[in-house]
Amino acid sequence: MLYRTMGRTGVSVSALGFGCMRFLNRRGRPTWGPRFDTGAAISLLMAARDAGVNYFDTAYNYMGGKSESVVGEFLRAAGSRKGLHIATKLPVWLARRRTSFERLFSVQLSRLGVEHVDFYLLHALNESSFARVCDLGVLEFLDSLKKDGRISFAGFSFHDKPAAFAPIVDAYGWDFCQIQYNIVDENEQAGRTGLEYAAGKGLGVVVMEPLRGGDLTGGLPESVETAWKRAGRARSAAGWCLSWVLDQPGVSTVLSGMNTRVQLDENAGVASAVLPGTLTASALKAVGGVQRAYRSLHGVGCTKCGYCMPCPAGVSIPRIFMIYNEACMFPGSGIPGMDYNSSLKPEARADRCTGCGLCESRCPQRLPVREKLREASRILTGGSGN
Ligand code: SF4
Numbered sequence: 001m002l003y004r005t006m007g008r009t010g011v012s013v014s015a016l017g018f019g020c021m022r023f024l025n026r027r028g029r030p031t032w033g034p035r036f037d038t039g040a041a042i043s044l045l046m047a048a049r050d051a052g053v054n055y056f057d058t059a060y061n062y063m064g065g066k067s068e069s070v071v072g073e074f075l076r077a078a079g080s081r082k083g084l085h086i087a088t089k090l091p092v093w094l095a096r097r098r099t100s101f102e103r104l105f106s107v108q109l110s111r112l113g114v115e116h117v118d119f120y121l122l123h124a125l126n127e128s129s130f131a132r133v134c135d136l137g138v139l140e141f142l143d144s145l146k147k148d149g150r151i152s153f154a155g156f157s158f159h160d161k162p163a164a165f166a167p168i169v170d171a172y173g174w175d176f177c178q179i180q181y182n183i184v185d186e187n188e189q190a191g192r193t194g195l196e197y198a199a200g201k202g203l204g205v206v207v208m209e210p211l212r213g214g215d216l217t218g219g220l221p222e223s224v225e226t227a228w229k230r231a232g233r234a235r236s237a238a239g240w241c242l243s244w245v246l247d248q249p250g251v252s253t254v255l256s257g258m259n260t261r262v263q264l265d266e267n268a269g270v271a272s273a274v275l276p277g278t279l280t281a282s283a284l285k286a287v288g289g290v291q292r293a294y295r296s297l298h299g300v301g302c303t304k305c306g307y308c309m310p311c312p313a314g315v316s317i318p319r320i321f322m323i324y325n326e327a328c329m330f331p332g333s334g335i336p337g338m339d340y341n342s343s344l345k346p347e348a349r350a351d352r353c354t355g356c357g358l359c360e361s362r363c364p365q366r367l368p369v370r371e372k373l374r375e376a377s378r379i380l381t382g383g384s385g386n
Pocket residue numbers: 310311312313314315317352353354355356357358359360369370373
């Protein structure tokens with residue numbers, strides 16, 4: 001296993017981190033829910049430790065609220081916590097008042113069976129959730145946790161538009177951050193620009209979703225399969241995706257939500273081999289071909305410039321097109337449909353379009369927005385069109 005320094009913390013973390021958000025159920029199928037095979041999960045965590053993994057990432061809500069407890073069991077089974085780094089996250093969406101932070105943190109300590117957390121993150125920040133918890137005093141709360149030694153380092157995980165990232169980085173003396181980053185999200189969310197910005201400011205950068213929850217490794221569209229073949233057989237698609245992330249110098253550790261020994265062994269092998277800046281030009285070119293293959297699957301060439309907004313009917317045009325493009329790239333995944341239904345209010349969905357045409361007159365790409373919204377609605381609602 002190779003190790004990297006986690007930004008200004010100076011802590012040496014394994015290039016591969018363990019994301020404890022998905023384990024196998026008793027029938028051997030991956031699950032995100034609370035009914036999983038605890039014994040198998042602990043065995044795998046022990047095997048990861050034995051392979052040199054020293055960064056274990058959990059959260060209040062993972063595995064239906066059971067992930068922190070199983071990490072606690074793992075720590076007890078390991079006998080010693082020495083050299084292991086535990087990261088967990090404050091579910092900011094559950095905080096309604098200032099006292100909520102302390103209450104939630106106490107629950108987390110008790111689930112983990114510890115008195116101290118190494119890396120503590122505000123979970124899934126976006127512009128508005130960050131503003132809300134700042135008003136509730138969350139930054140003062142983090143200060144107090146660091147001061148009394150209940151956490152070593154404070155960070156945040158991020159899911160929002162690229163422009164929201166730097167202001168959050170600049171708003172506090174963070175030690176580290178966690179971002180979604182992979183070959184198809186190079187310019188989404190924090191993106192490469194955000195990764196380099198945070199690393200340049202001295203933050204450790206933890207990468208999550210390097211394989212997009214497995215979407216980048218299984219059931220691949222033919223054009224993507226063909227593009228991967230050009231990368232060569234030295235590594236699988238998963239191996240190449242991890243290598244591409246690990247090649248980037250700002251990355252401190254890459255989390256993988258492994259649930260089998262085979263995955264652990266393959267990922268640990270990659271994390272033991274790839275130093276920053278060592279992918280060859282031909283490997284990078286081949287990965288570029290895969291990125292282009294994914295982009296060519298997009299259903300609509302929306303650049304998310306936002307010039308079409310606001311829509312007088314309230315339709316969230318760029319956001320819908322972003323989810324629609326995800327559905328086109330990953331046709332076997334149920335996530336875009338779920339995202340459409342859960343993250344967009346009914347009044348912002350595609351079926352609210354009145355057909356006025358204002359957006360098309362503003363769109364610099366001259367996209368047939370109305371037609372594409374109808375298509376998106378049909379695909380994302382399973383053909384019902386609403
Ligand atoms: S055509 Fe539809 S989406 Fe475009 S501005 Fe009019 S109502 Fe909004």
